[in-house]
Amino acid sequence: MKKIPSGIWCITSVVVLFGYLAAIMGLPNMLNTIMKTAHDLLLNTVFYLMSICVITGAIGRVFVEFGVVTLLERTLRPLMRPIFNLPGVTSLGAVMTFLSDNPAIISLANDKRFASYFKKYQFISLTNFGTAFGMGLLVMVFMASQGYYAAPCIGLIGACIGCVCSTRLMQRFVLKAYPQYAEENAVSDEDLAKEEAKEEGNQNEKTVFIRLLNAMLDGGRSGVDVGIAIIPGVLIISTFVMMFTFGAGAEGAYDGSAYQGVELLPWLANKIGFVFDWLFGFQDPHLVAFPITALGAVGAALSLIPGFIQHGWIDGNAIAVFTAIGMCWSGFLSTHTAMLDSLGYRDLTPKAILAHTCGGIVAAIAAHWMFTLFTLVAG
Template sequence: MKLKGLKNASGCMCLLIVGALFSFIGWRMGAANMLNTVMHTAHDLLLNTCFYLMSICVITGAIGKLFVEFRVVDLFEKMLRPLMKPLFNLPGMASLGAVLTFLSDNPAIITLSKDKRFASHFKKFQFISLTNFGTAFGMGLIVIVFMIGAGYYVEPFIGFVGAFAGCIISTRCMQHFVLKAYPQYRDEVAVDFEPTSADDGSEQTPLERKSTFLRTLNSLLDGGKMGVEVGLSIIPGVLIISSLVMILTFGPSTSGAYTGAAYEGIELLPDVANVFAGFFDAVFGFSDPHQIAFPITALGAVGAALSLVPNFQAHGWIDGNAIAVFTAIGMCWSGFLSTHTAMLDSLGYRELTSKAIISHTIGGLGAALVAHWIYLLYMLAV
């Protein structure tokens, strides 16, 4: 009976919150205008943003698969390996996770961690922090290519440096929290692994010989197919999260009246941002209160956050600093609120989810701060 009562209470609470939110929006815009705006906004996002993002995912997926096939990933991994221990307190093997998540998405680190040979190189506290480490680079290539496509060439790479710094902060914070709660994890190995003849490659059957042309073609097509899957997975976040965020960000039409057209809204988020303008200016360097919508959306889905950029450009609400900060916080957070629970659950450490979320929130803010100040130094230099 008690469980049934809790279910009823949660259902009533959900209904109350959803009803209050849309009643407030409908009261400001008019019910008919609100519904028309939601549908028109979602339709326009699907046609002009989701398919554009999907095309980027297909291209970057093909490039990523090509890099894997011809061992460019191994080259990057060897270059990054010396940085792992001094910066992230992780074994050199972790650099492979950074490269793979940068080329694809957050869950790639979990797929890699399921390899017992890979996991055996980590202590338990290091292994758990892989969730934060991998998330900070998720969809990095897609974010950078999108920003370059928007006409910014230096700022995305400044943002990448900021995301790198945010990753260090997040990973180190997570390790601190884990060791504070479980000191024994400092010396315990994540996975006990005894290599066999099959694991060391001595008895592996030789790979089928293929021409360079065929390997290239197969890599491009397979990578592009994976890009389509990533693009499809982005669509729900863009249509649901972005539509709501845009209604809360944008205002009425140029005439000041609501017409039910796409991208109209009640400007609630800018009003809230104005209250904390000093904080956002110091941490992010935001020049317009509407820009706060990007980091809020990136908490749930970075693809949805990217969909805000074209409209911000059309309204003249963003500058180079915003692009650098957007890239940093978009890469570092990359929708971690929607993935961290599942990622830690798959690793078997669900109870540490709250610590991972706190660590990554701090890391994302650190990424934004670093990107902002590097951009200021860059502007002084030029």
């Protein structure tokens, strides 16, 4: 098999992949769905994420400019280091991703003064750390709007536990592959000195208003760069994840619309539904659609919940598990590649995905058993 040219494997894989999709959906429908899904993702997801990056980039740069980052580092260092093995300043990234989405952590990471607090192995694990809180506020508010209050809070704790697992596992993977990263700083002393000298000169020469204005505009400009960097990952990966997750149209037929697919992932998950019942406490096999969909987009996963409630498939335990795994994963398959690429560590993407997959599963299991304990105590 080693003698077979890699080009043959590539062609075979492409033929099998698109042949399978075309056989079920029809070739014209498959092509239309791919293009329309990618187009919709570009307009309604990528530009949305870019706007988040611009705003959070501006806020983060202001916090860095006026010493908020330093204050957080000093205040939260005793908490962050023993739990996540990260500097206290990382808590700012957790807050921003919780209020917005995963790429917000990259807007902060691109700031050299923020990055100067990290060793390289810690800096790389920021992708896993920030993703675990992505769109947290949206998930919590949505669950509360469905009439559940205690369960989402339990799910939030579960997401934090999953974050610890994902972050520390990623750090172990990085150190095993690159032991020297344990001592190397994420930013060289020379680059940091230049940045500080530049900022010190700007502070001496400019008023507070000008510093505020420049910080917002410079941070927003870095957000635009990040927004452009995530386009390939979102459009390519998320499109195919959704095509293997979603099914045909409302009438059970394919018409080439966006977000149609072959439902392969739910079909595979249903084959091992007993595992999800034991680990997550799911009482209905349809519920596995939520974590599978959350791999690609947590917003799409949330849209499943009203239907689950209408059919009577859902309970408080499912809401707790959905909150934990939805927040922890929050569409990481569609953003992890782009996020690590923008940080300059694309080759570590498989390790990051593996670590975060484990983190999401741990988050869901923790939420399930905490809700079980809560039910026993409350009952």
